[in-house]
Amino acid sequence: MQHDDERTIDRHHMTRRAFVGSGLLGGTLAIAEPFLPSLEFAEITTEKSAFASFELEEATLRGLQEGMQSGKYTARKIVEAYLSRIEALNQKGPRLSQVLEINPEALATADALDAERKAKGARGPLHGIPILLKDNIGTTDRMTTTAGSLALAGSVPPRDAFVAARLRHAGAILLGKTNMSEWANFRSTHSSSGWSGRGGQCRNPYALDRTPSGSSSGSAGAVAANLCAAAVGTETDGSVVSPSSACSIVGIKPTVGLISRSGIIPIAHSQDTAGPMARTVTDAAILLGAMTGVDMLDEATDESSGKALNDYTRFLVPDGLRGARLGIARAKFFDYNGPTVRLIESAIDLMKHQGAVIVDPADIATAGQFDDSEFEVLLYEFKADLNKYLAGLGPNAPVRTLKNIIEFNERTSAKEMPFFGQEILLMAEKKGTLESEDYRKALTKDLEFAREKGIDATLDKHKLDAIVAPTAGPPPFIDLVNGDASFGSSSTPAAVAGYPHITVPAGYVFGLPVGISFFGRPYSEPVLIKLAYSFEQATKHRRPPQFRPSADLPK
Numbered sequence: 001m002q003h004d005d006e007r008t009i010d011r012h013h014m015t016r017r018a019f020v021g022s023g024l025l026g027g028t029l030a031i032a033e034p035f036l037p038s039l040e041f042a043e044i045t046t047e048k049s050a051f052a053s054f055e056l057e058e059a060t061l062r063g064l065q066e067g068m069q070s071g072k073y074t075a076r077k078i079v080e081a082y083l084s085r086i087e088a089l090n091q092k093g094p095r096l097s098q099v100l101e102i103n104p105e106a107l108a109t110a111d112a113l114d115a116e117r118k119a120k121g122a123r124g125p126l127h128g129i130p131i132l133l134k135d136n137i138g139t140t141d142r143m144t145t146t147a148g149s150l151a152l153a154g155s156v157p158p159r160d161a162f163v164a165a166r167l168r169h170a171g172a173i174l175l176g177k178t179n180m181s182e183w184a185n186f187r188s189t190h191s192s193s194g195w196s197g198r199g200g201q202c203r204n205p206y207a208l209d210r211t212p213s214g215s216s217s218g219s220a221g222a223v224a225a226n227l228c229a230a231a232v233g234t235e236t237d238g239s240v241v242s243p244s245s246a247c248s249i250v251g252i253k254p255t256v257g258l259i260s261r262s263g264i265i266p267i268a269h270s271q272d273t274a275g276p277m278a279r280t281v282t283d284a285a286i287l288l289g290a291m292t293g294v295d296m297l298d299e300a301t302d303e304s305s306g307k308a309l310n311d312y313t314r315f316l317v318p319d320g321l322r323g324a325r326l327g328i329a330r331a332k333f334f335d336y337n338g339p340t341v342r343l344i345e346s347a348i349d350l351m352k353h354q355g356a357v358i359v360d361p362a363d364i365a366t367a368g369q370f371d372d373s374e375f376e377v378l379l380y381e382f383k384a385d386l387n388k389y390l391a392g393l394g395p396n397a398p399v400r401t402l403k404n405i406i407e408f409n410e411r412t413s414a415k416e417m418p419f420f421g422q423e424i425l426l427m428a429e430k431k432g433t434l435e436s437e438d439y440r441k442a443l444t445k446d447l448e449f450a451r452e453k454g455i456d457a458t459l460d461k462h463k464l465d466a467i468v469a470p471t472a473g474p475p476p477f478i479d480l481v482n483g484d485a486s487f488g489s490s491s492t493p494a495a496v497a498g499y500p501h502i503t504v505p506a507g508y509v510f511g512l513p514v515g516i517s518f519f520g521r522p523y524s525e526p527v528l529i530k531l532a533y534s535f536e537q538a539t540k541h542r543r544p545p546q547f548r549p550s551a552d553l554p555k
Helices: 037-043 061-070 075-089 106-120 162-169 217-224 241-246 281-291 299-304 338-353 371-391 402-411 423-429 437-462 492-497 525-539
Strands: 099-102 130-134 173-178 230-235 250-253 273-278 325-328 357-359 466-470 501-509 512-519
Touching: 061 075, 061 281, 075 099, 075 106, 075 130, 075 173, 099 217, 106 173, 130 162, 130 217, 162 173, 162 281, 173 217, 217 230, 217 241, 217 273, 230 241, 230 281, 241 250, 241 501, 241 512, 250 281, 250 525, 273 281, 281 501, 281 525, 325 437, 338 357, 338 466, 338 501, 338 512, 338 525, 371 402, 371 423, 371 437, 371 492, 402 423, 437 466, 437 492, 466 525, 501 525, 512 525
Parallel strands: 130 173, 130 230, 325 357, 325 466
Antiparallel strands: 099 173, 230 273, 250 273, 250 501, 466 512, 501 512
8 A cells, every 4th residue: 555655765775764725614625736935934824823722632532532422522513623723724824735635525424423423322432533534545435536646636436445434434534635745755766755746745833844754744744733633644664654753643554464455545565554643642542443454355454364453442551661671773773863862762761760671772683784675676566556556446547557647747747746756656667567586586585684584583582572763853854956855764674574663752852853663573563552652651742733933943
């Protein structure tokens, strides 16, 4: 399913970053204009008067449920509150550009769920809860699914993505679609994370001149800015955890196969997965449980049978760090400035104080040795998987192949390629089939170096429950001239292995968010949730953004 990834390809080889108005209330499309730094920043309003205090700021899923149960709220009132918030912040005020379109059916769905609650009671913890979806997650309603590209403008898939269907079944309200790095940041070697032809450039709500990271940029920024109760993103390598780190929220990149990828615009089936993005570990755990399940349209989910859970909240243990053996992966993942390293060191000290057994260092010996093979696999699978997805859209699809997309971008280059090109699309188009010997060798290397010689070997050697590392450094400036600057990432080992990875806010450097990561064996989500929740409860680092123009530097 794509990665919504957030890595970036270093000009010659991979160093990924992550492959990370008035119409809104009426339910019509809300499309951001292309990002023009010198003009748009001059028009941004960051005065508090532009976005008055918000009743649902930092609201939790449980708090919203309690409010609906008591009669304080209704689903309709909650949806209306978030729509007003989006109206005030998305294309006005700080102009976050996180939301592409609102579901015209959101209010009607809320009314129906309110009536159902009154007649039968709530379906569960997501009943009446507004959730935003990344724009590569298919829905068969009056919204479109485009991966941020104008090439798919107006495209409505033949069926809901499995994830969307599961959320509807749980009683969630699909509030709208979020902006993202176009084609899940798998288009150009010089891309700006959070930019799409359809939506323009997302901004980081903590510092408007900083990247929200990618490719689940809009999902992360919308959750951080309280434009929704929670959101769903996707990751191939870093696209859930990196924007979550950059926007001071919780992101879970689950084991590949725990959540079906059917109906999601893909990058690569070896690594793609959807994942929950929320302000708390509790909310992320609730959302994760609602999305799991075996899907006949995604054979990778067969392995999850008997391992997937519908309720991960039982693992929200306040003293979950006590007695846990945690390895600190320093090599390749600690190359940050002094303030960032001190922040992470204090997090490690806190985990010791909470009773964790810290093994330091516990390096992944193969880290950095499979970047090239990963990129090779992604190029092959992107071409094959995307062509398969496009063919499944039916005869009225606006584009039918990757080659069609490349040609569309060339014809509409003023809108689709004003800042960066499509080098990665061109590289993928040149690849052969998945029967290629080069592809098979690269995939074999990936799995060997990321799994048995990588994460598995590290966990076995030190008898660890999980590996810990900084998720990424403080987010760098948005740069549409040169593309993303690297700000570090620990996402690749778990991404390539297909193993779970959770990021939690670790604090701030000059007001810029930094996250800390826990990753481990396949289907170890219960362990990681327990560790992440314990860390969160002991620190309570997250604070809502103030929409500052830039970092909070000393005077």
